[in-house]
Amino acid sequence: MAGYDFAAIEKKWQQYWSDNETFRQPNPGEPNFADRPRMYVLDMFPYPSGAGLHVGHPEGYTATDIMVRYRRMKGFNVLHPMGYDAFGLPAEQYAVEHGVHPRETTERNIANIERQIKMFGFSYDWSRRIATTDPDYYRWTQWIFLQLFNSWYDPQANAARPISELISRLESGQSVVGIGGEVQFNTSDGLTPYFGGPIGTIKFHELSPEHRREIIDSHRLAYMAEVPVNWCPKLGTVLANEEVTNEGRSERGNWPVYRRALKQWMLRITSYADRLLDDLQMLDWPESIKIMQRNWIGRSEGADVDFCIAGSPEIITVYTTRPDTLFGATYMVLAPEHPLVEEITSDAQRDAVREYVRQSAGKSELERTAETKEKTGVFTGAYAVNPVNDERIPVWIADYVMMGYGTGAIMAVPAHDTRDLEFAEQFDLPIIQVVQPPGGTDFRGYVGDGVAVNSGQFDGLETAEFKKKITAWLEQRGLGKAAVNYKLRDWLFSRQRYWGEPFPLVHCEKCGVVPLPEDSLPLELPEMEDFTPASSDDPSAPPSPPLGKMAGWVETTCPACGAPAQRELNTMPQWAGSCWYYLRFLDAKNDKAFVDPEIEKYWMGPREDAPAGGVDLYVGGAEHAVLHLLYARFWHKVLFDLGYVSSPEPFRKLFNQGMIRSFAYRDSRGMNVAYDEVDLREDGAYHRQTGEKLAESVEKMSKSLKNVVNPDEVIGQYGADTFRLYEMFMGPLDASKPWNTRDVPGVYRFLNRVWRMIAGTEDASSLLGETQCDTVERALHKLTKKVGKDIEAMKFNTAIAAMMEFVNLVYGKAGRISPDQAERFVLLLAPLAPHMAEELWQKLGHEETLAYESWPVYDDNMIAAEEATLAVQVNGKVRGRVTVSADASEDAIMEAVLAEAKVASALAGKQIVKQIIVPGRIVNLVVK
């Protein structure tokens, strides 16, 4: 059919947009910048994998493209950039396996994915394109790392501050160092000048230089610490939790992963726990994502309680959220790794305890947590003294207590804790009720609130009240104090891999860890022939990062003292680059700063109606609900504290597009069958060759299920506009929906109808006619209102349905459309199917792009119906309908209703008890 030649049209307009830089958005201060309302709309930038885009990527990209095209027509300055999150393990692993340099595969993958993205005709400002692997980009990633390194979290200010402030505070004696190395205010300063600081504290200048450095380093936002990590000897690197499968193996390569303590770089995200939690309330995010972040941060309030060990000077502190159940504590459990285990274990129990500790150390995290059915543990032979009643309770060790949370020790209250109950039953330990549940519920395992029993003078108190009382009671006696705990851990920030940002640091024997001067950045990743990590089968083999092999790169001089020094060999994790890319888009070419403050303020600064500031709309998949979004918020807050950005939050509004899944077919042996072997018949799917009936299900797209839909093919067959329209028409943007290629021709037909309506084809003339049809005019006003409203609410499916109805009307009842009406319709279509819209716009006699045409306006008077048809119900059942003028009075309506024959017959012999009239909708008569 000659007519709608999508291939030619799409190529032509993509070329036009590119040649004319149609979507380049100048920054404030640049020529052609117009002062208009701003809108920053951002897609989560893709990881350029070798597989390219799947149909899920363009779903979000299409949605944002519609939003920005609409906003441009509404007179906004629109920032809409795209880039690539290109460092990371998959690219590197692929490179290792194929013997190609990761830079090469990365560049190739980026080229391919960009080709794909451009096929869709998205209106990105490509002049702002970035890749996290560009030295010009990661120069600033390194720079931000240095800000983290050179800062500490000041609890008084509740904000990050330059580390120099801490140093001068210590040097002036304003602050002193406590026993544990913690910094505290010198409370006695000025009062007892000759007797030093508070008990147990030391003045800074009294410490050795090494010790001083240690104190400083341990307060930085980026610090090194020995922590338990997921160590994969085969990949030769530590892995983040999400890079480890449920089976305790590496996501990439499926190799064993071991729990092991290694000295690593950490970022002090836990200092921000409360702010990350509290500031969620100022964000326009899906509630479910906020809840996930809250759970991840996992703030809980309770108390630290000190238990003495009988016959030992040791004190064991436990953390509990239920201090009100202290009287029910019948034993205590330490994590096997707890430092006091060795101290308190009795000689009789020593062998058994050591054996248990050894066993649990060998277990992976998975093995420890998977064995949920049966609890294990060993008695240490020691007894603790319950501070509330001086009862002696046995101290056990068990691996259901984790060293990483709270104090690594618990008081066990089997009556009111499910896990403790299980353990107590397993080992026959006493169970004492201390909470009376409301109603007749059994107290055993009751974890809710109730009334205290068996709790001495506290009996009869409600749980909440009891908690307050007992905490105060403990504090008075120095036996404990109120405490807050978080599930959130500090962020393990180093990887022993090649393909990541190098740390801009050197290790100097004399000066310790020394940052590189900022003006020496970027510290470029050295070119290497062999970037393969040291692979091993030995879980205890020492890590040896690939960068260590570049002796010429590693050996350098200390920027502080000039002595020989070594570079840091670790690289940053993949999350680093994505933590701040939205800021670089603002000012992608700036070589003086990561972003110009004025430009940042224009695009992201807080506004009266949006105190959080930040990106106006951020669209991406829910798989980044926690980590990416939490890490980025953390970095942003650090930059905010240090005065580099003006908004407290990076993403004001977040929207998660739903996952696009697709049909998967499986034969009787459970083998997946690819689409080209599936024969779809009326009663189901059959195998083309064997004729066997296949089982159909809807699954996440994956290679192994053979159900991946490739956008290139769909675009080749139907064009980008059809693709875009189909994905938007499938259903609500945030819902998970199955891709069904069979449905694609529906929207393709619609576009063809639009084309023929305005441009005509060889064998059918257009429906353009000079006389304006009033019905069409009214419908068009209604449509304008509807489409605008739906786009703003991101309800594209109903916007498209309304356009289809409009076109059906023009084809059917009206039979014609005036050129002026056609123009307005084209403008409404433009955000959704931009190529066709541009082409039709041109055919209607315009020379310029429609990208900056004004959005059509509607007149509510044209929409208001003159007449309304009301359904008439009798006792809730529709018995007829009446048409009355829109402003009819109730009496007039009732008159019409009673005159309606069907209603009258339904009313025959009955009495109207009540009448409900909903204007413009319904009349309900209640009769007896």
Next chain:
RNA sequence: GCCGGAGUGGCGGAAUUGGCAGACGCGCGGGAUUCAAAAUCCCGUUAUGGCAACAUAGUGUGGGUUCGAGUCCCACCUCCGGCACCA
């Protein structure tokens, strides 16, 4: 186990937020056009009964509130996503 989200025709979904359930699209059936087909256009399409007008039932299940419930409340079932011995 805990925390979210969702269950509406053969399928994807709509329903102005308590007011005519099934918009729009797919598929299917019928018709027009054609030598024929593709494409296109028109009509029909929740189920049951009826030639029809129409009647009855109907939004996962059971109960409730209301003149009126897909929408609100209570209990339950199923599916999807996340977390998971967090003391």
